[in-house]
Amino acid sequence: MNGKERNDRMNKLSKISYLLAVLLLPVLVLAGCTSSINEESIEAFSETSAASASDRLNEEAEENKQPDKTDDNSESVGELSASASNISEETPPDVPETEEPNQSSEETTTSNDSPDTYVSEEDDPLAGYSTEEVEYARVWLQLGPNQQIDGLYVRHIPAGTTLEPDYFPIVSYPEDVVQLSGSRIVDGSVTYSSNGDGSINVYNVPLPGRWYGGSPTPPEGLDEETMREELEDIINNTELVYVNPGNDEAVNKIIELISK
Structure with a gap:
């Protein structure tokens, strides 16, 4: 190969290299931008997630400070039920007292005035005798x-x-x-x-x-x-x-x- 052909070949390679560089440059720039965007997106997502988590924690803390109405109602109902149960156990329902049967007119009981009075059951033929x-x-x-x-x-x-x-x-x-x-x-x-x-x-x-x-x-x-x-x-x-x-x-x- 003579010198001219070598120079031509070199020029061609130079051009090809230049073209490749020109072609690769946008790709590299685009890749760099994409990488930058991804990093920024990841950082933004991380910050957003952290902020959301922090806000959620703050909201839960605020909610914990305020008693839940539903729980309060449940606890109130439970307390009322327990109180009613205790009252029912401690205080029996009003039951009418059974009246003692009236003593039969035929039955004679011993009194202080007549200590020798014979006490017998109802319908006893000896009732009333001393x-x-x-x-x-x-x-x-x-x-x-x-x-x-x-x-x-x-x-x-x-x-x-x-x-x-x-x-x-x-x-x-x-x-x-x-x-x-x-x-x-x-x-x-x-x-x-x-x-x-x-x-x-x-x-x-x-x-x-x-x-x-x-x-x-x-x-x-x-x-x-x-x-x-x-x-x-x-x-x-x-x-x-x-x-x-x-x-x-x-x-x-x-x-x-x-x-x-």
Whole structure:
């Protein structure tokens, strides 16, 4: 290759290089601008995002400072429900008090004025009678010699009263006793003291005037010592008897025969 051809080739290469430079320059400028724009866009986006995040945080802080109305309402409703629940537990609903059943007019209770009043259940045939009257009737039903009586007589004999006051007033009762008898001599009698526990002490004594087998006076030759032994034997050998409740209707009939 001669020199001229070499120069021509060099010139061509120079031109091609120039053209390439001219062509590449806009591309490089455009690329630089694009890169700058992207960087600016990224920075702007970052700043915008940061500002938005900061604003959001500030808004949330402001919202946290102010109580949420919905939450307040929910809490208020919850508090009212809890208060109502507590009130319902602490204060029972008004329930009308059950009135105590009125005591039956047929039922008699013990009062301070009448301590011996017999207390019984409703419709008890013995209601209204004293414990003493019931005791008299039960004793007679169990021990009375004759149940077919027209009347029952009750005699209270205080302690210290002599057993046979007419001819041998030498031995006395150690305690208060009661003597039950019918309206006739043949009805017999029951003399006893009450122990207050459903049992009685029975004294084997006849009615006044019947000490000597129907004779109003003691037989001849009966001395005081013999009579004393007999009377003391009666006092020292009482019989302990437990009184049966008996039939209420039968007891009621005997009570109606008590002479008052």
